[in-house]
Amino acid sequence: MAAVALLAGVIALAVASTRAARSEAGSLPRSIPAPGGGWYSGLAGSGGETFKPGRTKCGYLVTPETRGVAHSVLPCDVKLFISYNGREVLTQVIGPGPYVAGRQFQLTKALGDLLDLQGTQEIRWRYAG
Template identity: 45%
Template structure:
């Protein structure tokens, strides 16, 4: 099951550039709750709901609303990757009830922030929601028979050790993993796997937290967190 989270952004309307912005509220519901508006009736309440875990090359659907509802408001969907500047990736127009829908296509792995902004100018809320873009990777797991041994990265392997083995990623590299609704970020602690076609060996604890089987496909994003 895909996990969704909502962010609420208070956006200053026309003629209110000098008014302080409302604090943005982050929720973990699929419906979304708007942040309290700052003083003055000219402020709009905007909610936006992206999908948190996305496979590279897929479209990430984004929906939300602008209150008070009015047909024809222009909404910009913007993303920012790993501290870069905001980039507009989609446009939407509100319906009579203030709701809008859009999508953007993910091309690069990593962490993104997603927001919706009403109009092309003027201040926007500071609420940001994280989205991770992954690739599909073949994985297996290991542990029994190796506990107590030192890994290639100098760590003692135990049943409680969180991490993955990878052939080339530097030791300590953080790797975000996602499998059927379960997500975890772990470091590279060892070398392997050496079976053809497999990219990662998961430790027993990593396997447990992902509810992973013996072998299969996981979504992975090196350097993400």
């Protein structure tokens, strides 16, 4: 009887462990604070010539619904959290740019609209991991 109880306990732990691993694998990345616990900041604009309809140099198809950013140094596919105007979104680098002097980031029009970012504004950002 004790052996059956022990076996049932081992099976229950294995099932719980498998479920927890699946849950963690399906969760969103966490926001990684900048050194000192804060955020990085940079100037960003929305729309413009950086994201024309078609494929980016990173291979992403740009449509009116595409939400992503261009950055001149960060490589394709880097995931970021961007915060502006009280909103925080998870996005990723989908192309090089921006092609406007003074901007660190260029947001697709759809992402700019989601954040209500107009013109060139200072945003806060963190890596996602």
